[in-house]
Amino acid sequence: xxxxxxxxxxxxxxxxxxxxxxxxxxxxxxxxxxxxxxxxxxxxxxxxxxxxxxxxxxxxxxxxxxxxxxxxxxxxxxxxxxxxxxxxxxxxxxxxxxxxxxxxxxxxxxxxxxxxxxxxxxxxxxxxx
Amino acid sequence: xxxxxxxxxxxxxxxxxxxxxxxxxxxxxxxxxxxxxxxxxxxxxxxxxxxxxxxxxxxxxxxxxxxxxxxxxxxxxxxxxxxxxxxxxxxxxxxxxxxxxxxxxxxxxxxxxxxxxxxxxxxxxxxxxxxxxxxxxxxxxxxxxxxxxxxxxxxxxxxxxxxxxxxxxxxxxxxxxxxxxxxxxxxxxxxxxxxxxxxxxxxxxxxxxxxxxxxxxxxxxxxxxxxxxxxxxxxxxxxxxxxxxxxxxxxxxxxxxxxxxxxxxxxxxxxxxxxxxxxxxxxxxxxxxxxxxxxxxxxxxxxxxxxxxxxxxxxxxxxxxxxxxxxxxxxxxxxxxxxxxxxxxxxxxxxxxxxxxxxxxxxxxxxxxxxxxxxxxxxxxxxxxxxxxxxxxxxxxxxxxxxxxxxxxxxxxxxxxxxxxxxxxxxxxxxxxxxxxxxxxxxxxxxxxxxxxxxxxxxxxxxxxxxxxxxxxxxxxxxxxxxxxxxxxxxxxxxxxxxxxxxxxxxxxxxxxxxxxxxxxxxxxxxxxxxxxxxxxxxxxxxxxxxxxxxxxxxxxxxxxxxxxxxxxxxxxxxxxxxxxxxxxxxxxxxxxxxxxxxxxxxxxxxxxxxxxxxxxxxxx
Numbered sequence: 156x157x158x159x160x161x162x163x164x165x166x167x168x169x170x171x172x173x174x175x176x177x178x179x180x181x182x183x184x185x186x187x188x189x190x191x192x193x194x195x196x197x198x199x200x201x202x203x204x205x206x207x208x209x210x211x212x213x214x215x216x217x218x219x220x221x222x223x224x225x226x227x228x229x230x231x232x233x234x235x236x237x238x239x240x241x242x243x244x245x246x247x248x249x250x251x252x253x254x255x256x257x258x259x260x261x262x263x264x265x266x267x268x269x270x271x272x273x274x275x276x277x278x279x280x281x282x283x284x
Numbered sequence: 285x286x287x288x289x290x291x292x293x294x295x296x297x298x299x300x301x302x303x304x305x306x307x308x309x310x311x312x313x314x315x316x317x318x319x320x321x322x323x324x325x326x327x328x329x330x331x332x333x334x335x336x337x338x339x340x341x342x343x344x345x346x347x348x349x350x351x352x353x354x355x356x357x358x359x360x361x362x363x364x365x366x367x368x369x370x371x372x373x374x375x376x377x378x379x380x381x382x383x384x385x386x387x388x389x390x391x392x393x394x395x396x397x398x399x400x401x402x403x404x405x406x407x408x409x410x411x412x413x414x415x416x417x418x419x420x421x422x423x424x425x426x427x428x429x430x431x432x433x434x435x436x437x438x439x440x441x442x443x444x445x446x447x448x449x450x451x452x453x454x455x456x457x458x459x460x461x462x463x464x465x466x467x468x469x470x471x472x473x474x475x476x477x478x479x480x481x482x483x484x485x486x487x488x489x490x491x492x493x494x495x496x497x498x499x500x501x502x503x504x505x506x507x508x509x510x511x512x513x514x515x516x517x518x519x520x521x522x523x524x525x526x527x528x529x530x531x532x533x534x535x536x537x538x539x540x541x542x543x544x545x546x547x548x549x550x551x552x553x554x555x556x557x558x559x560x561x562x563x564x565x566x567x568x569x570x571x572x573x574x575x576x577x578x579x580x581x582x583x584x585x586x587x588x589x590x591x592x593x594x595x596x597x598x599x600x601x602x603x604x605x606x607x608x609x610x611x612x613x614x615x616x617x618x619x620x621x622x623x624x625x626x627x628x629x630x631x632x633x634x635x636x637x638x639x640x641x642x643x644x645x646x647x648x649x650x651x652x653x654x655x656x657x658x659x660x661x662x663x664x665x666x667x668x669x670x671x672x673x674x675x676x677x678x679x680x681x682x683x684x685x686x687x688x689x690x691x692x693x694x695x696x697x698x699x700x701x702x703x704x705x706x707x708x709x710x711x712x713x714x715x716x717x718x719x720x721x722x723x724x725x726x727x728x729x730x731x732x733x734x735x736x737x738x739x740x741x742x743x744x745x746x747x748x749x750x751x752x753x754x755x756x757x758x759x760x761x762x763x764x765x766x767x768x769x770x771x772x773x774x775x776x777x778x779x780x781x782x783x784x785x786x787x788x789x790x791x792x793x794x795x796x797x798x799x800x801x802x803x804x805x806x807x808x809x810x811x812x813x814x815x816x817x818x819x820x821x822x823x824x825x826x827x828x829x830x831x832x833x834x835x836x837x838x839x840x841x842x843x844x845x846x847x848x849x850x851x852x853x854x855x856x857x858x859x860x861x862x863x864x865x866x867x868x869x870x871x872x873x874x875x876x877x878x879x880x881x882x883x884x885x886x887x888x889x890x891x892x893x894x895x896x897x898x899x900x901x902x903x904x905x
Contacts (some may be wrong), residue, residue, distance in 0.1 A: 169305075169335045171298040175342050178294075200851045212338075214331050265341035 158207075161190045165240070166197040166223065176210055176241070182268040183275075191270035194218025198226055201233055208275075213242035213249070221256055228257040237278050241266075295391065296503050298343060302336045303388050304576065309333065310381055310583040313597075317374060317586070330356060336384065347397045348387050354408040355380045368412055376407045442623035504609055506569045514569060517562040525560060527551045567608070567756050574652045574661070575603025577612050581623050581650060588627045595634050595645040596627050602652035607659055608756040611733050615661075615753075618726040622663045622749055623650065625722065630747055631667035640744070642666070657761065658777070661751040670741040672698035682706060699739045703727045731880055734760065734775060736830075752777075760851055762866075764844035764874060765827060767811040768820050771844055771868060773876040780828040785839060787822075799837055801828065810839040814861065814882050829879065836883075844868075849878050868902070 163180060165188055166177065167173045173190045174182065180188055189206070191197035195218040197211065213220040220240055227233045240258045242249065253261050259278045309332035316325050337352035355377060361367040383404060387397035425463075531548045582598045589596035631637075631646035638644055649664040672695040678687050679701045693701075701707060705724040730737045735753040754760070754777060762773035763782075783801065790797050790808060797808040808826065812819040823839035849866035862881030868874045 168331075169301060169339060171301050171339050172296065172335070172342070174294065174297060175339075214334050216328070216331065243334060255336065264338045265344075 159184045161207035163208045164206045166191045168192050168215040179271050181270045183272050190236035197223055209236055209238045224256045224258055299388055299392050305332050307579040311579050314582040320369040326359055330359035330363055338659055347399050351380055351400045360413055373411055376411050387576045472752050510568050513565045517565055522560045524551055524555045570609045571606035572609045574605050574607050577616055578603050585623055585627050588624055596631055597645055597647050599649045602905040605654055614733055618729045621722045621726050626663055626665040630665035633845045657755055661752045662748055664748040666746040669743040669745055669747055670699055671743055675701045699741055706876050759847050759848050763846050765840040766842045767840050768817050771874045773874050778829045778879055783826045785823055785826045807837055808838045809836050
């Protein structure tokens with residue numbers, strides 16, 4: 156199961172959305188959560204602090220989720236971090252783009268805590284294999 | 285998703301944040317009209333709708349999701365160059381933002397918004413198919429259809445590819461399919477939809493309604509740095525209080541040594557400093573950038589200009605200027621009115637402008653700036669300006685003033701006539717402005733905020749309306765004067781200077797006492813008389829006061845000095861000309877005067893006023 160003490164980074168430019176994701180994570184018992192309002196801020200936090208899991212929106216100003224994902228995968232320190240991409244796009248080319256960039260999972264808004272748990276469960280399963 | 289804990293809170297946050305976002309989108313849309321091919325702008329607008337849609341999805345506001353989704357798709361096509369931007373398309377888009385704004389209002393009342401107007405959805409759909417813009421249709425439609433065709437068939441193949449790529453991406457949840465469905469539907473179905481579907485939309489110019497009655501905000505966003513400051517200061521005040529308590533004990537025990545008293549002095553000075561810092565810090569938590577208000581206006585000006593067939597550019601500066609939150613809310617109506625006035629009455633049509641050798645596009649500037657302890661907001665247009673003679677004639681025609689008074693007015697005073705209730709310069713009443721209910725209400729609203737409104741206008745060059753406001757309503761800087769052995773406070777904002785009254789300088793002009801100050805003839809009004817009190821001595825000083833349109837000298841016995849006071853409104857009783865009361869440093873009660881109120885009474889009963897002046901001749905002027 157998911158380790159409740161894991162440190163999460165929620166990245167979204169819309170603070171309401173960050174709060175929603177935080178609430179959902181809280182429902183799953185995860186409270187060790189930090190936030191970033193775009194990819195740039197997130198990357199800075201990732202490089203200076205320790206995180207176990209990234210939940211990021213796709214569409215953001217300054218640095219998008221996919222750019223963040225590529226930057227994370229290109230960084231030797233961060234490249235193994237689980238990365239769950241959130242987006243409203245259910246378009247196939249987007250899913251493929253995310254997958255080829257190395258997203259651990261892909262979740263479409265709106266989603267429930269259950270969906271989130273399921274997605275995270277799958278990510279951890281594949282990690283432990 | 286209805287089992288969210290704290291859903292109402294979340295809704296509040298969502299509304300606050302997305303209303304801001306939508307206003308931003310509105311402005312970007314206005315800019316987009318100027319630079320239709322700006323990729324960054326298109327991207328920003330796309331993201332705006334996308335973000336609102338995302339939030340609305342979580343809050344189960346499906347009506348909003350539907351409309352944002354379509355608009356977002358439209359912008360996706362626009363930014364990819366699949367669709368050209370036409371003014372018809374802009375109208376549909378702006379209409380959509382209007383509807384979304386309306387939904388925010390509904391949501392803020394705790395109601396679930398209705399399914400958007402079918403006409404709008406149809407218009408969006410046909411726009412998506414490229415059918416809306418009549419000339420562009422033959423080009424855009426084929427471009428859209430192959431895209432749709434290419435989209436539909438190999439979904440399964442692609443999906444399978446994803447499934448293999450990562451285990452996690454495999455179960456793209458059911459909602460995704462549901463969300464995707466409308467896109468396909470929209471694109472496939474619409475070629476059959478006739479252009480007529482778009483017709484009902486541009487006819488409506490109602491979205492302003494939603495703008496004017498923006499949801500009342502009962503939450504406020506405060507920079508944590510500012511909150512920390514408040515906390516920090518209150519902590520320090522606590523420390524100083526402890527120090528004072530210790531000193532009190534020492535003094536009560538009879539320790540009156542110099543260093544004890546010096547410590548007491550130091551502690552009190554420190555407390556003084558800290559309290560004023562705290563007041564400032566608390567005030568700052570209520571300060572909001574005026575840009576949140578301003579950002580609604582480009583859209584307003586644009587819609588109105590389009591409706592009137594004018595070319596108007598609204599340029600905004602000083603959005604970052606901060607003002608008390610309550611004032612920002614109360615400023616909206618006056619400013620909306622002034623912006624509309626500038627576009628409707630202020631600037632000319634393009635043809636008229638060309639005929640007098642001006643640029644066809646007119647410029648309306650809206651600016652905010654902090655000047656000293658005041659905020660000055662200016663609305664400037666480069667239109668035809670106001671004709672003082674015409675205003676004078678109009679006021680007489682309408683019976684608002686008599687011919688004699690009218691002839692006594694100088695040009696500047698003529699301009700002030702537009703603030704009279706019932707004054708309207710347009711003979712034809714348009715649905716935009718011109719009902720004559722506006723300017724006097726604008727002035728009243730500004731005065732309620734302890735502000736001042738001034739007009740400057742030059743014929744053929746333009747008009748500038750300046751509003752001067754105090755930074756906050758919580759603390760009022762006043763000048764404390766004395767009359768009839770009692771202190772009174774007058775708002776410092778109205779005080780221009782203080783002059784000693786020299787009896788020989790008083791001249792009678794049509795039976796009223798006046799003093800000439802630097803070539804300006806100013807009426808002299810004795811405070812005691814204004815209050816209907818018997819004067820106890822000859823006034824020694826004159827306070828040169830300036831209210832909205834008139835300057836005068838307020839004669840007082842003496843003055844105490846300036847002070848920052850907190851006005852406590854009087855409960856149940858409201859004596860004429862008294863705004864409230866406050867406590868002075870020595871603990872006595874000081875009445876704070878409302879000069880406008882005091883003067884209005886004087887103008888009404890001018891006959892008795894003169895009588896009184898004569899009766900009290902030995903003491904007053």
